[in-house]
Amino acid sequence: MKKNKLSCKDDNEGGFFLLVSKLLLPTLREVPAEAEVVSHQLLVRAGFIRKSAAGVYTLLPLAWRVVKKIENIIREEMDSRDGQEIMMPIIQPAELWQESGRWDVYGPELFRFKDRHGRDFCLGPTHEEIITDLVRGEVRSYKQLPLLLYQIQNKYRDERRPRFGLMRGREFIMKDLYSFDRDEDGLEITYQKMFDAYTRIFSRCGLRFRPVEADSGAIGGSDTHEFMVLAESGEAVVVYCPSDSCGYAANDEKAESPVEIEVGQQDQRPLSRVETPGTRTVEQVTEFLGISPKKLIKTIFYQTEKGLVAALVRGDRDINEVKLKKEVGSLELELANPQRVEEVTGSSVGFVGPIGIKDTLLVVDQEVAGLVNAVAGANQVDNHLVDINPGRDFSLDRTADIRLVKAGDPCPLCGKALLEARGIEVGQVFKLGTKYSSALNAVYSDQNGQELPIVMGCYGIGVTRTMAASIEQNNDENGIVWPVSIAPYQVVVIPVNIKNIDQQTMASRVYNKLLATGIEAVMDDRDERPGVKFKDADLVGYPVRVTVGGKAVSSGMLEVSIRKKGDIEMIAEDEIVRMISDFINKESS
RNA sequence: CGGGAUGUAGCGCAGUUUGGCUAGCGCGCCUGCCUUGGGAGCAGGAGGCCGGGGGUUCGAAUCCCUCCAUCCCGACCA
Incomplete structure (x- = not known):
């Protein structure tokens, strides 16, 4: 067995595995194919x-x-x-x-x-x-x-x-x-x-x-x-x-969000039916009839364990299924299949409406309840009903807030756009x-x-x-950028050339000083080219990197780089422990 | 659970359309040399039930059936 020449704590004294050569840290060069989001990719790639x-x-x-x-x-x-x-x-x-x-x-x-x-x-x-x-x-x-x-x-x-x-x-x-x-x-x-x-x-x-x-x-x-x-x-x-x-x-x-109320009172007109050939979507109907989606009543059928439910919201709204589920008191709620919709309405999706359907619980959104002379499907293909008046033309027994709030709607507390x-x-x-x-x-x-x-x-x-x-919040193109408080290790010490005895000695000295101060550090003692170790350090996301190269040995100034900032500072060996502890204390306070 | 896609070496992929000799490439891994400031180079080497099962065929990674696994998009939750 080749004994590692570095004189730092290893498994022979104290049970610590702080040498990267001994860590199970299988980093990958390529992004794993099955990972979609960045946290998943980096967790796998950085060997976590x-x-x-x-x-x-x-x-x-x-x-x-x-x-x-x-x-x-x-x-x-x-x-x-x-x-x-x-x-x-x-x-x-x-x-x-x-x-x-x-x-x-x-x-x-x-x-x-x-x-x-x-x-x-x-x-x-x-x-x-x-x-x-x-x-x-x-x-x-x-x-x-x-x-x-x-x-x-x-x-x-x-x-x-x-x-x-x-x-x-x-x-x-x-x-x-x-x-x-x-x-x-x-x-x-x-x-x-x-x-x-x-x-x-x-x-x-x-x-x-x-x-x-x-x-x-x-x-x-x-x-x-x-x-x-x-x-x-x-x-x-x-x-x-x-x-x-x-x-x-x-x-x-x-x-x-507050109920949007139509300004200007209108007289209720009598209900009538109009032909609207081929207009299945909100866009098609409103364009064909020249009306605002806010005048349209959208009727969506849901299958629940308590039976069929028809939910009514305005044409410009979406249904909040969580609210609807709560209102109905059901455990299961999913969109009814088209065949079922045809059975109840005698029509097909795109031309269905609240008037004249049987065996269905009608849940009406508050905004729909306030409409005057509205439009909805006629339960007859290629036909819609106009001048529908909720309460007059269909029951408002179950009126509730079932709409999905979206950006731009007014804040319920202060009215500003959300x-x-x-x-x-x-x-x-x-x-x-x-x-x-x-x-x-x-x-x-x-x-x-x-x-x-x-x-x-x-x-x-x-x-x-x-x-x-x-x-997800702390990463860049090179890898993870751990906050100091939860980083796996706070510092990585990298001797540029592990075979250079002077660099090795200096790196070990600094490394042991960091450990003695209670700083959590690893030493990248692998016999790899520096580029490999830098790439891995960035990928793994150590908050602080200390590099010991030829210049450090000759000048006594070490290179410290903060992962979050990316820049490099030259620090004298005597100062390094204090500098790093200051940084760690500042960051984790 | 519905819709879509993919399964070939540890990882990333080609080969499958049009069946054919010993299944390829890059990275990684092992040995040696060389190299040491941002994923070097040369030489040699190991590693595969081509997801499983069944079928068609003289012959299947490739065609057919079936099962399984994984990933992505929609309804649930920390």
């Missing part, structure tokens, strides 16, 4: 992750270090707000899920399996059932509340479509904290505490993000905010008010209320000896997703 199955990855040493750094930031913020860390099982018995009612409603996303005795289990996608079961057994008195428990754990969701590497995996690491309070006031305090903690956590991780109002979805509950990392590759759309003093921001699934952006959801805070405590009978006795359901909240952070989101 490898795929095991769709949506399932091994985290290699550097990725694992980043994850641990993010986790530790989370731990500090949770612990300082009275969170207590526990570890709950991944394997969960079906009985608990049946008790909460979610075994039947969670659907195919739940990884289900049987043990050898044929008993049903699942891999935990979330832990409300387990934690509520724990707490109902252990908490009896108001004196034990509030109680905040959290864990950082693998979670499993058999996603319809795993995507974008770590962004949407089927196995992923998540922090989830569950809060247990005596009442709504207590929950409000805890919710605010967690909201603040999340703001701290994502700031400390060096992310540009925005908390937005959101829909609570399958988990249930009332108030909820999502923390969105702003990035083009984000799967969510958020709308927000340009005014800082207003601050309104919401997921587009949740966003609201803006739109894409975001990656890295965290969400929920007020659950008593949904799970009631279902699972988690109760406590108050001062008067009265039994009350515990009031719950839950607060999640996608840890592995946060790592990916950080790369």
Whole structure:
């Protein structure tokens, strides 16, 4: 065995593997074909992750270090707000899920399996059932509340479509904290505490993000905010008010906007039918009739487990399916197929309207309800009805806000035109209320000896997703640009020519000084040409690079470059540790 | 789950249309020489159930059937 000639810490003393020659850091020159988004490409190319199955990855040493750094930031913020860390099982018995009612409603996303005795289990996608079961057994008195428990754990969701590497995996690491309070006031305090903690956590991780109002979805509950990392590759759309003093921001699934009211009262004219040959789209109809899309009623049919639903929005609007689903109270909601539409309307898509359809629940958007002398399909091919008046010509029994808010719509708080952006959801805070405590009978006795359901909240952070989101925001054409706070290592030391004894000695000396100061550094001791090591350093994204070449040996001045800035500074050897620690302290404060 | 695409060496790809000898190229890997400030050069070498199964054929990476996997676009979620 050739012994490495460098005199720095290696596995022989202290168990450290800080030499790049010994690190499992398989960088690739070419972009992997299956990676689409930049975080996925760079994670694979820079040697951070490898795929095991769709949506399932091994985290290699550097990725694992980043994850641990993010986790530790989370731990500090949770612990300082009275969170207590526990570890709950991944394997969960079906009985608990049946008790909460979610075994039947969670659907195919739940990884289900049987043990050898044929008993049903699942891999935990979330832990409300387990934690509520724990707490109902252990908490009896108001004196034990509030109680905040959290864990950082693998979670499993058999996603319809795993995507974008770590962004949407089927196995992923998540922090989830569950809060247990005596009442709504207590929950409000805890919710605010967690909201603040999340703001701290994502700031400390060096992310540009925005908390937005959101829909609570399958988990249930009332108030909820999502923390969105702003990035083009984000799967969510958020709308927000340009005014800082207003601050309104919401997921587009949740966003609201004031009803637009037509100015100038008109008299209701009698309903009549006109021929509109070949006009199936909003554009075609409005052009043919010479009207604004705002006068058109768009009728969209949805199939739900509760039957067929016809949703009505104005021609210039889109339907917000989340709002519609909520209004109908259905679990399943998808566009009805054309044949089904023909059965109910006697017509075909493009000429359907709300008048004269049977066996269908009519849900009318507020804006449609306010229209006068509007236009819609006549349920007869090549025909439309004009001068339709909602309420007179069809029922307004189910009128609701079911439209999708978009950029340019007025802010519901201050009226300014809203803006739109894409975001990656890295965290969400929920007020659950008593949904799970009631279902699972988690109760406590108050001062008067009265039994009350515990009031719950839950607060999640996608840890592995946060790592990916950080790369989405922090990269350039050469690779990753880690924020110091979560970088796998803070510094890489590169001797230009490893066979030059003077460079080697100087590099080792500097490297050991950095380690002695507690700075996390690696030494690229590989016998590679300098270009290879520079390229890899940029790709991996170390915040600081120290280069030791011939000039350094002769002048005593080392080259320090900051990845984020890209420029090079010459620093005297005596100054280098102080300079780098100053930089690290400044960046991570 | 619907729509589209792709599976050939560790990675990136060609070859498939029109079946034909021993399946190619670049990168990476191993050995040696040489080189050392932005992914060098020369020489030699290893590495393939051409996604699986079935069929057609004298003969299949190539044609047909079928299954599987992966990726992308739409409905769910941290």
